[in-house]
Amino acid sequence: MTEPNASTLFMGWDVGGWNCDRNPASRDALVVLDAERRLVGKPWRGNLRRTINEANSTAEFVHGLLKLCAIDTAVHQAPRLLMGIDTPLGFxxxxIDLITRGMAVPTVGESSSNPYLHRRTEHFLFERxxxxxxxxxxxxxxxxxxxxHVLGRFAPVREACGVWTDGRMLRAIEAYPSACKRSACIEALRAPFYVDAGSVPRIFVPGLxxxxxxxxxxxxxxxxxxxxRPQWLAQPKADIDPVEGWIFVPEDGLRASVGADSSR
Known part of the structure; x- marks a missing residue:
């Protein structure tokens, strides 16, 4: 794993649909933090489709994202960006074998164990x-x-299972916010972004x-x-197919393996 870099910016992308500008309830959202976990610029919410389409390089894409978040690209001329993306980044x-080669598995079980519907990383989470x-x-x-699509255009190199990069300024991983609801580690990191940490429900600072x-x-x-803090996160097992990717979640948000749930 790459050594921590103090100049890295950390961007979270909650992904909306391609036409999410028509959906007031769910759209793309971006938040950027620095190495000290301080908010950089302003949180942004809208549709990234135009920014994606208009970028002709990874650098243009990254600078486009920073501009949306009101971050001065003159100050961050060549930022190193590590992006946590909240959507499945693989099948x-x-x-894949079924749709590209017509290869079928012998049998199909319940939903959570269905090999077509879910990746191994999702089976891992079902069991926990x-x-x-x-x-x-x-x-x-x-x-x-x-x-x-964004990975294919701007971070096409698979650095490791679940990690994509352009080899220079952008790296990306798949994140899963719902897995953090039981995580004391992530909750502690969120605390500075509450107006009143003791309030119920929690009230976030403006912009969030x-x-x-x-x-x-x-x-x-x-x-x-x-x-x-890579030791906080569940890491991909050696037998995970890299083409499927991996969902990085905090270990302390997982239960002990109890067997896959079959009710979904």
Whole structure:
């Protein structure tokens, strides 16, 4: 794993659909933190499609994201950006084989064990009390293809299982904010962003009022932990197919393995 770099910016991206400007409830949201976990610029919420389409290089894409967040690109001329992305960034190997080669698995079980609907990383989370969505059956295919499109254009190199990069200024991992609800580690990192840490429900500082922005903040904190506290996060097992990717979640938000839930 790359050594921590004090100049790295940590961006969380809560991904909206391709046409999320038509969806007032759920849109793209961005939050940027520095190495000290201080908010940089302003949280942003909208549709990234134009920014994605207009960028002709990774540098243009990164600078476009920073401008949306009101970050001075003259100060951050060549930033190193580590992005935590809240959407599936891969499909299962059996699903890929099915649609590209017509290869079928012998049998198909319940939903959470269905090899077409879920990747191994999602099976891992099912067995530990979490319920990640499937881009095949849970209507998040728009978000998933949007995230994978961005990787294909701007971070096409698979550095390691679940880590993508352009080799210079952008690295990306898949994050999962819902997995942090039981995590004391991530909750401690979120505390400075509450107006009153003792309030119930929690009230976030200005700019983080919408749940999309709050999820983007959690993704940014997971990106920070990936670089500065990797021991906090569940790491991909050696037998995980890199083409499927990996969801990086905090270990202290997981229950002991109890067997996959079959009710979904």
């Amino acid at each position: 299962s190997r059996p699903f 009390g979490l319920y990640p969505l499937s881009p095949i059956k849970d209507m998040i295919g728009s978000q998933a293809t949007k995230g994978m 009022e919408h749940v999309d922005a709050q999820d983007a903040l959690t993704c940014a904190l997971l990106a920070w932990a990936f670089e500065h």
